[in-house]
Amino acid sequence: MTLRIGVIGVGMIGQDHIRRLTEVLSGGRVVAVSDVDHDRARKIASALPGCTSHVTGEELIADPNVDAVVVTTWGPTHEEFVLAAIEAGKPVFCEKPLATTREACERIMSAESGAGQRLVQVGFMRRFDASYRALKDAVDSGRIGAALMMHCAHRMPEAAPNYTSEMAITDCLIHEIDLVRWLFNDEIAAVRVLKPRGNSNTQEGVDDPLFVLIELGSGILVDVEVSANIRYGYDIRGEVVGESGTVALADNTDVVLKQGAHYSGRVPSDWRERFIRAYDIEFQEWIDNLAANKPPAGPTSWDGYAATAVADAAIEAMRTGNRKTVMLATKPDFYQD
Amino acid sequence: MTLRIGVIGVGMIGQDHIRRLTEVLSGGRVVAVSDVDHDRARKIASALPGCTSHVTGEELIADPNVDAVVVTTWGPTHEEFVLAAIEAGKPVFCEKPLATTREACERIMSAESGAGQRLVQVGFMRRFDASYRALKDAVDSGRIGAALMMHCAHRMPEAAPNYTSEMAITDCLIHEIDLVRWLFNDEIAAVRVLKPRGNSNTQEGVDDPLFVLIELGSGILVDVEVSANIRYGYDIRGEVVGESGTVALADNTDVVLKQGAHYSGRVPSDWRERFIRAYDIEFQEWIDNLAANKPPAGPTSWDGYAATAVADAAIEAMRTGNRKTVMLATKPDFYQD
Amino acid sequence: MTLRIGVIGVGMIGQDHIRRLTEVLSGGRVVAVSDVDHDRARKIASALPGCTSHVTGEELIADPNVDAVVVTTWGPTHEEFVLAAIEAGKPVFCEKPLATTREACERIMSAESGAGQRLVQVGFMRRFDASYRALKDAVDSGRIGAALMMHCAHRMPEAAPNYTSEMAITDCLIHEIDLVRWLFNDEIAAVRVLKPRGNSNTQEGVDDPLFVLIELGSGILVDVEVSANIRYGYDIRGEVVGESGTVALADNTDVVLKQGAHYSGRVPSDWRERFIRAYDIEFQEWIDNLAANKPPAGPTSWDGYAATAVADAAIEAMRTGNRKTVMLATKPDFYQD
Amino acid sequence: MTLRIGVIGVGMIGQDHIRRLTEVLSGGRVVAVSDVDHDRARKIASALPGCTSHVTGEELIADPNVDAVVVTTWGPTHEEFVLAAIEAGKPVFCEKPLATTREACERIMSAESGAGQRLVQVGFMRRFDASYRALKDAVDSGRIGAALMMHCAHRMPEAAPNYTSEMAITDCLIHEIDLVRWLFNDEIAAVRVLKPRGNSNTQEGVDDPLFVLIELGSGILVDVEVSANIRYGYDIRGEVVGESGTVALADNTDVVLKQGAHYSGRVPSDWRERFIRAYDIEFQEWIDNLAANKPPAGPTSWDGYAATAVADAAIEAMRTGNRKTVMLATKPDFYQD
Ligand SMILES: [Mg+2]
Ligand SMILES: [Mg+2]
Ligand SMILES: [Mg+2]
Ligand SMILES: [Mg+2]
Structure with a gap:
């Protein structure tokens, strides 16, 4: 039951997480990527077996092959992708910050609690060190x-x-x-x-x-x-x-x-x-929890707020x-x- | 390109390696097990998705779904399984000792060099620490x-x-x-x-x-x-x-x-x-090498001898x-x- | 040329310094003591060969057998003894604080600079650790x-x-x-x-x-x-x-x-x-400097101020x-x- | 009650012990020195207040002003000086080795036990570290x-x-x-x-x-x-x-x-x-014991043997x-x- 993951934002950190999910950890697979730089997304996708690229993060989130989403874009864009993932009912791992303003964080908390289930994990990796x-x-x-x-x-x-x-x-x-x-x-x-x-x-x-x-x-x-x-x-x-x-x-x-x-x-x-091992453990536990149909156990939207x-x-x-x-x-x- | 692994011997160490291959590492999957205790093998197999049990190690080695073999049985049985894997042209990871006598080790070296390719890795994990x-x-x-x-x-x-x-x-x-x-x-x-x-x-x-x-x-x-x-x-x-x-x-x-x-x-x-991380790295590098069609890079039959x-x-x-x-x-x- | 030392105040710290000067260090000898508790001073003196007790610190300072003075009394009394030692032209080691008010410290600095030679060392022992x-x-x-x-x-x-x-x-x-x-x-x-x-x-x-x-x-x-x-x-x-x-x-x-x-x-x-060794070195260097007719090299009245x-x-x-x-x-x- | 010490052998180690006895430790004083190099002995003596030089170690041992002897000469000469000190009934600190042959050590033990009191301490300073x-x-x-x-x-x-x-x-x-x-x-x-x-x-x-x-x-x-x-x-x-x-x-x-x-x-x-502090403590304890009319408490002739x-x-x-x-x-x- 491999977890199919879509990664929004494939800059340096996004690529490092893709390497981790692909070559280091167990139970997950990157099946879709997107980036503001479409060429970069296409290039990354073509190098991964069974991975497609999407033009927008929203498209990626909507992709039925995507079980869970990782957001590693520029901070100011986090809110929209996290909200879209919540809307789609898909778990989303968002690198810090959850959002760049308190108000944006509050909108995310509001949406998530409205959805009635914990979907968001924020990327504070030290908790896993x-x-x-x-x-x-x-x-x-x-x-x-x-x-x-x-x-x-x-x-x-x-x-x-x-x-x-x-x-x-x-x-x-x-x-x-x-x-x-x-x-x-x-x-x-x-x-x-x-x-x-x-x-x-x-x-x-x-x-x-x-x-x-x-x-x-x-x-x-x-x-x-x-x-x-x-x-x-x-x-x-x-x-x-x-x-x-x-x-x-x-x-x-x-x-x-x-x-x-x-x-x-x-x-x-x-x-x-x-912190390389902290990042590994952070994602392995995230994958393990989702694979077991448990909510993510890491930092929540409240923590991000x-x-x-x-x-x-x-x-x-x-x-x-x-x-x-x-x-x-x-x-x-x-x-x- | 998941490496399909068969594990001969599912006692304490064998089970720990199965856990490692299944829950921790990337790129490998346990598709077959065998054990002198057939019930134990069956039980282990039934808990792993897509894993079958074989009555003998030889059967497991012959299974066309098995790409590579891990031997974690009692030391005196290592020789026969390693030789069978070499005979079948399949890479084999053998826990130490390679064999319990120098003569048995010599027979393994002879078979492996006869086969013309490095197929054997011995489980001295400290090299990976x-x-x-x-x-x-x-x-x-x-x-x-x-x-x-x-x-x-x-x-x-x-x-x-x-x-x-x-x-x-x-x-x-x-x-x-x-x-x-x-x-x-x-x-x-x-x-x-x-x-x-x-x-x-x-x-x-x-x-x-x-x-x-x-x-x-x-x-x-x-x-x-x-x-x-x-x-x-x-x-x-x-x-x-x-x-x-x-x-x-x-x-x-x-x-x-x-x-x-x-x-x-x-x-x-x-x-x-x-040494938990040394074991992880030992197996991840073994998988990575085999997946890349490279010979195993760990301790050889000569080292075991x-x-x-x-x-x-x-x-x-x-x-x-x-x-x-x-x-x-x-x-x-x-x-x- | 043993330095003949008078100790004003023979409570716990004074006694520890007497032990140090008598049993541990080289070049100094305690020849006089005084204390607000006259009996205690007499008792201490009688246990030390060639040591007399004085009723007041001023008497001790005036004793022609005393080359240098150590003050380890209650803080509020430091000023009077340090001033008296300066007046007598005798080097004085004063445990911290030099004095309990800035004004008192200023009076000491004024007297010492008026005397035209550095006579005071304050007992900040960490500098000697x-x-x-x-x-x-x-x-x-x-x-x-x-x-x-x-x-x-x-x-x-x-x-x-x-x-x-x-x-x-x-x-x-x-x-x-x-x-x-x-x-x-x-x-x-x-x-x-x-x-x-x-x-x-x-x-x-x-x-x-x-x-x-x-x-x-x-x-x-x-x-x-x-x-x-x-x-x-x-x-x-x-x-x-x-x-x-x-x-x-x-x-x-x-x-x-x-x-x-x-x-x-x-x-x-x-x-x-x-800090036992720091105290030893603090006093040994003080003795060595005075014995060599050099001014004390430790914390000065300005440092005390x-x-x-x-x-x-x-x-x-x-x-x-x-x-x-x-x-x-x-x-x-x-x-x- | 200063212990009056004679030092036989004033090469590098002898001079270091003289410095220690004179400038660092309490309770002892070097009152006599000798050396195979008479000029060196005279020069050292002239730099120490109240210290005389002797032409031979035997003379130094016989000097009534000498309470205790330190031997820091060349190993092969240790026996004669230690025996002479025992003969004179004076405590002797002998740098290692006690003597260069077992037989010489046995002669020393025999003399010392014949004298009926512990007089010899051997310079193994690690015991004081x-x-x-x-x-x-x-x-x-x-x-x-x-x-x-x-x-x-x-x-x-x-x-x-x-x-x-x-x-x-x-x-x-x-x-x-x-x-x-x-x-x-x-x-x-x-x-x-x-x-x-x-x-x-x-x-x-x-x-x-x-x-x-x-x-x-x-x-x-x-x-x-x-x-x-x-x-x-x-x-x-x-x-x-x-x-x-x-x-x-x-x-x-x-x-x-x-x-x-x-x-x-x-x-x-x-x-x-x-080991500078170990040497200090070794000699301070030796002085303190002798000053208290106790036998030396360090390594004995048996230990040297x-x-x-x-x-x-x-x-x-x-x-x-x-x-x-x-x-x-x-x-x-x-x-x-
Ligand atoms: Mg992070
Ligand atoms: Mg091993
Ligand atoms: Mg102090
Ligand atoms: Mg020594």
């Missing part, structure tokens, strides 16, 4: 007492030339935003953004690094260093501080080298190296330098666990 | 100079009740035997087995731990601690000592906990936890307490890289 | 580029019953205040104090943990977690984030134990275990919840390096 | 069950030009010989020396590395890699393998640097960096390639604990 899962297990086990703080660092070696300060929020911090909501099973109440001394390697006009303070409803205080040009590697750090202990992501390395008066281990060089709302507040906080309260709609019953 | 691959990359890079020694430990928490001193060689050390041949691209010249003070947790009449010394043709000296009842975990250690540095398998853990005056990380509790020859010498060395020279046949041209 | 010195060496080497941020944690297992929120600043954070001034060779410009979710192990009415943000003149942003009741140990963490790398205090342990599915190392249980000024600002910031600018007097030429 | 002491504590605690094996490495970056294979035993392995006797409170029963592939950086005619197997009376098997030219650093490793766990010396570093895709920590560059006897056996084992049994005299009652 083995280390983050072990972190959550340790927190949930009570071994460090109640969580009080979390120290995070989100470090990238080199930002793209078009990088902006806002992207530090919408493309980077967004992962910690979702992560801490999931980790502590709580909503974010307020956010502050501080600007430390700037990195001289940074793009003109960009504030880098940033230091973000996130307050959860329970009072847990999360600090996040976002460094976009730190050169040495792609390094994602996280330590939860509890009442009687702490638990932290380990520095993992395959081997330890001793040479030249030092021992050393490897830091990942990019997000692919760090909350992340967007917090990111909006963070951008505002960054602009003003002030603490910004996050205003969330009441969580619909439909999204209560 | 990310950490061991990083170890080999570091050695090959020359960063530690020429390799001179290697210190290994093969530690298991608790041996099965039927464990014997010979099994320390044939089931445990066999992995280091293959590993160092691959890592250093060299044959083993001699072996010694020492018996340290015994572990009181050990089965009556069993020598545990053992301390094995392996000499490679180049003079590299490998020492291997084999501890079968060390309780604390399943811990596989390896450090290569070169002329100007060393490289070692890291102690990996997902998270570091700080609690009760200590920081701590996790040691794997069994071989599944430690050499491992068995060294294990024989090690058992003899253990019995006598003396250094035992390993006598190998000349490596056939067919197995030269 | 091998790990912090290696941290400073790494920062100064330029290997991580310019420093941009520092993440610190100051964790203690259990605060005393009389612990207050202010003591988190004056007794704990004070060390990080001095440390970052020294590490980055810069003054502190502003400070914020946040209150995360409270630890239920904490004393009634105390805010614990605190999360403090320190801005240096250069823009470097330092965050400090102060946890006074974290149970698991005494854990002092610090990571400097530069433009192209980071450097952090290591988790040190003598041995690594593998047992019960975990590897583990030890976290210090209290400040003595963590600045620390007190920043602590005042931090207490104000804690009360108001707002960012508090630190106002410092112009640094006298006398204290320029 | 904090990490080794933590290792012993962990073993003695029973937390890893009974010890069964120990894996050691003794790695040095570059041997001196006059290095010989025998020096690998007498100057390097000798430390592990003493260490394991102390750690496991047991005598060594037999020893084997294997010669792995040679390091091309090694001196002509020297076997380097060596791999030594030491059997203790209890059956504990200790393996020791001795690498004299491994370039990367001075790295002393040790892991004790017990019935249910292991305990190992940690890789210590002051700071961890993250840079250039790697995290790294420091390996000591020479024995001074690694046993180390020499095992080293002799190891040299023989290295020459023949065979296992060599160690023959020890019966331990005199005088040396029973």
Whole structure:
């Protein structure tokens, strides 16, 4: 019972997911693709056995051979494709962000709850990373007492030339935003953004690094260093501080080298190296759930909405330098666990 | 182009490989099974869509729906199934050992080279483990100079009740035997087995731990601690000592906990936890190669032969307490890289 | 030429320093003691060969046998003893704080510069800790580029019953205040104090943990977690984030134990275990400098003043919840390096 | 109550101990020196307040101002000075080896037991190293069950030009010989020396590395890699393998640097960096015991004898390639604990 998947948007990320679905995972097959660049879609489709290309995402969604949809297009187009998939009653995996405005997210929640079944999963892959899962297990086990703080660092070696300060929020911090909501099973109440001394390697006009303070409803205080040009590697750090202990992501390395008066281990060089298995597991679990006629078990439309709302507040906080309260709609019953 | 796989032997390991081929990996499907316990084979087959059961391995091999064969039966039966697969011109993945005697391994090599194509892969999964691959990359890079020694430990928490001193060689050390041949691209010249003070947790009449010394043709000296009842975990250690540095398998853990005056990380509790990904990659690469009409790229019949020859010498060395020279046949041209 | 030392204040810390000067270090001898508890002073003196007790600190300072003075009394009394030592032209080592008010510190600076020679060293022992010195060496080497941020944690297992929120600043954070001034060779410009979710192990009415943000003149942003009741140990963490790398205090342990599915190392249980060697080196270098007729090379009266000024600002910031600018007097030429 | 110490032999090691006794430690003072190079002795004495030089070690021992003697001369001269000190009833600290032949060691034991009091301490400083002491504590605690094996490495970056294979035993392995006797409170029963592939950086005619197997009376098997030219650093490793766990010396570093895709920590560059504190503690405890009129508590003449006897056996084992049994005299009652 292979799950037949249509992929809307076959840029770099879309192609990587197609490779994953085709060559790595079990139980799914890419049967249709579409892209704003029709030639690219045709080319991709012709290289995959039994795959057709569609001119629009809507056509792809309507294709009766397509059981489930993956959306990896440009953020501003997410809303229309997700809404169309809901309309068609088809499960849809949407890369983050769910949509670029709170209002768009609310329309998606409204449509999905109207449809009466969970159809949407948002692409926050860290929830599927083995280390983050072990972190959550340790927190949930009570071994460090109640969580009080979390120290995070989100470090990238080199930002793209078009990088902006806002992207530090919408493309980077967004992962910690979702992560801490999931980790502590709580909503974010307020956010502050501080600007430390700037990195001289940074793009003109960009504030880098940033230091973000996130307050959860329970009072847990999360600090996040976002460094976009730190050169040495792609390094994602996280330590939860509890009442009687702490638990932290380990520095993992395959081997330890001793040479030249030092021992050393490897830091990942990019997000692919760090999170490749998280992406695999994210999609394998999605496929397994759908194949078993279960709803997707990953981040929901509500999670996508909350992340967007917090990111909006963070951008505002960054602009003003002030603490910004996050205003969330009441969580619909439909999204209560 | 799904590879249709038949599995001979559906005990614990066979079932685990079926799960892997069915639920985890891409590009393969189990279409036939057989087992000395016919009922078990039937039951397994009935739970897999499109899978039939055969009464004998020979029947399974002859099934025209079967493209490739996996042998996970009791060791003494490996020879007959591998020979039958070669006879049928079908690729065969055989769990270690390739065969239980050097003569049987020689008959397999003879049949395979007679067939004129590489059909056999032996299940030494450590070659596919990310950490061991990083170890080999570091050695090959020359960063530690020429390799001179290697210190290994093969530690298991608790041996099965039927464990014997010979099994320390044939089931445990066999992995280091293959590993160092691959890592250093060299044959083993001699072996010694020492018996340290015994572990009181050990089965009556069993020598545990053992301390094995392996000499490679180049003079590299490998020492291997084999501890079968060390309780604390399943811990596989390896450090290569070169002329100007060393490289070692890291102690990996997902998270570091700080609690009760200590920081701590996790040691794997069994071989599944430690090597599950190595098994996945071993089979995915095997499928990918066969699907691309390439010969299998893993351990060959020669590797299986050499491992068995060294294990024989090690058992003899253990019995006598003396250094035992390993006598190998000349490596056939067919197995030269 | 043994340095003859008088110790004013022979409580717990004074006694520990006497032990250090008498039994551990070279070149110094305790020849006089005094204490508000005269009996205690007499008792201590009688146990030390060639040591007399004085009724007041002033008498001790005036004793012609005393070459140099150590002040380890209650903070509010520091000013009078330091001023008296300056007046007498004798070097004085004063445990932190130099004095409890900025004005008192200013009076000390005025007296010392009036005396025309550096006589005062303040007891910030972290500057003498091998790990912090290696941290400073790494920062100064330029290997991580310019420093941009520092993440610190100051964790203690259990605060005393009389612990207050202010003591988190004056007794704990004070060390990080001095440390970052020294590490980055810069003054502190502003400070914020946040209150995360409270630890239920904490004393009634105390805010614990605190999360403090320190801005240096250069823009470097330092965050400090102060946890006074974290149970698991005494854990002092610090990571400097530069433009192209980071450097952090290591988790040190003598041995690594593998047992019960975990590897583990030890976290210090209290400040003595963590900093005992720093105290030794602090005093040995002080003795060595004085014996060589050199001025003390440790933290100066200016450092003591600045620390007190920043602590005042931090207490104000804690009360108001707002960012508090630190106002410092112009640094006298006398204290320029 | 300062202990007045005479140092016989003021070469590099002697001078380092004089520095230690004079500038670092408490309670001792060097009042006399002698050396085969009289000018050197005079020069050293003139630089130390209150220190005289003697033409011979015997004169120095006879000097009534000398309370205790330190012998740091060339090995073959140790016997005469130690015997003279015993004859004079003065405590003597003798750098390893106690003497260069078993017979000489026996003469020393005979003289010392004849004198009826423990006067001799041998300079095996590892017993005073904090990490080794933590290792012993962990073993003695029973937390890893009974010890069964120990894996050691003794790695040095570059041997001196006059290095010989025998020096690998007498100057390097000798430390592990003493260490394991102390750690496991047991005598060594037999020893084997294997010669792995040679390091091309090694001196002509020297076997380097060596791999030594030491059997203790209890059956504990200790393996020791001795690498004299491994370039990367001075790295002393040790892991004790017990019935249910292991305990190992940690890789210590002051700071961890993250840079250039790697995290790294420091390996000591020479024995001074690694063991400087062990030497300090070794002498401080020696002074403290003597000052308290207690016998020295470090390695005894028996320990010096046993180390020499095992080293002799190891040299023989290295020459023949065979296992060599160690023959020890019966331990005199005088040396029973
Ligand atoms: Mg994602
Ligand atoms: Mg295998
Ligand atoms: Mg202090
Ligand atoms: Mg020594």
